[in-house]
Amino acid sequence: METKVIKNIKLNIIESDSIIKEVYSFLELLEDEYPNFKEWYFKKVVQEIGFSRQLLLKYLKKELVGVAILKQNQFESKICTFRVKDEFQGLGIGSKMIQESFGLLNTYNPNITVSERRIGEFNRILTTNGFQLDAIYPDYYIQGQKEYSFNGLIEGITPHNKVYKTFGELSLY
Secondary structure (H helix, E strand, O other): OEEEEEOOOOOOHHHHHHHHHHHHHHHHHHHHOOOOHHHHHHHHHHHHEOOOEEEEEEEEOOEEEEEEEEEEOOOOEEEEEEEEOHHHOOOOHHHHHHHHHHHHHOOOOOEEEEEOOOHHHHHHHHHHOOOOEEEEEEOOOOOOOEEEEEOOOOOOOOOOEOOOEEEOOEEEO
């Protein structure tokens, strides 16, 4: 398995452009869960690579199978986006990427948010790696769906309310 960490897109414009487009194609399906995902990716993520953002990419036989978009600045260390291709889930790729993300962000406690739609998929990796739920944001991205925030609050946003309940092994509050 090959790992690429993109910390600077200015070094090789042609290769960088190809990687930027490849990563977007891999993550494009998230547009259904995160409105304006495309705009955020190209206008925010791509523009901040080399400053406060970096991409962690996992390849298996030259096929992109995992992506993490990482953000680190004076206010937060965050895993902004995390995806392993469906057919490669359960093989330890996500666990390895989480550990590598910790190293790249210089913390074992980065913030991550997970949509209500995906919380079941993330349950094991979050509990195994010590993520603690700090807030639930109803209707944050999509009306009628919650966004769960682990290891911190969404930057600059106070949760509407805190909800006490249990989900699998996670204590949600």
